[in-house]
Amino acid sequence: MNTMMKGEDSEEVEIDLEDSSDSDEFDNGEEPETLWRAHPSLEEKEDIHTSTMVEISDTKPLINVRDPRGINDCLKVTFEDVIAEPVSLRSGDRVWIWSHALFEVSRVxxxxxxxxxxxxxxxxxxxLLFAILSxxxxxxxxxxxxxxxxxxxWLQSLWSIVLGIVVRPFLTSAGRCCGGFSVHLARE
Incomplete structure (x- = not known):
């Protein structure tokens, strides 16, 4: 029986609890590392299937892009979308930082x-539902x-004949009659 020891596959994740208003650290366009994103391990990188049949399969899960069509863009909720303090009232910085961290961790x-x-x-x-419907x-x-x-x-042919003989000439003549009218707007 395979038993896993605690230290074998453990991965270090650094949690940054600095003030979120310090934006000068990320001016180069990089996004800060968040609590719930961990870098893939070496085994996960090597476990990529290279078969052409698997690459073109519709059933292969998209691990990196789980919402490729942006269906759930409305659910990209951040801490600042839910909780915001006005300038006149402020809690302590550590309270704000820990609230932010606990919000993100509990949400995830x-x-x-x-x-x-x-x-x-x-x-x-x-x-099951889609299989039955299919x-x-x-x-x-x-x-x-x-x-x-x-x-x-035969009904389709008869309908196209009726449209061509009766309806089209009537609508064409009505359009030509109404096309002679012109409306001019003038200010008084």
Whole structure:
């Protein structure tokens, strides 16, 4: 049985509790390292599949880009979006720094716990639902709509003839009649 010792795969994460208003450290365009982002380990970097079949697969999870289409941009909530102190009232700097750190840590860990509890059942239910809908669309809706279109081809031809003989000349003549009118606006 494989047992894992505490010191084997542990990774150091540096937590910076300096005042968040010191923006001169990151003037070069780099974003500060946050509490929940850890650099991938050497094993994770080497475990990248290089098969061309895996690279073009739609089922391969996008580990680095989990929201490539920006569906959840509205959920990018930061501490400053929720809590802000006016200039006239200020708490101590350490209170503000620890509040910020606890907000970020609790937000991330509560999300992770809720995800562990709900993600797998919701994924199974969603997969089952989409599989049933795909099956119905492929084997029932698609063939039935093609049968209806094949059987109703004469109706489509009749409708295009009615539009070409009756409706199009009427609308064309009405457009030409109304096209002769002109409206001029003048100030009094």
């Amino acid at each position: 860990w509560i999300y992770r716990v809720v995800t562990v509890l709900l993600a797998i059942p919701i994924s199974i239910i969603s997969g 099956c119905l669309h492929i084997w029932i809706v698609g063939p039935c709509s093609h049968c209806v279109l094949i059987g109703a081809h």
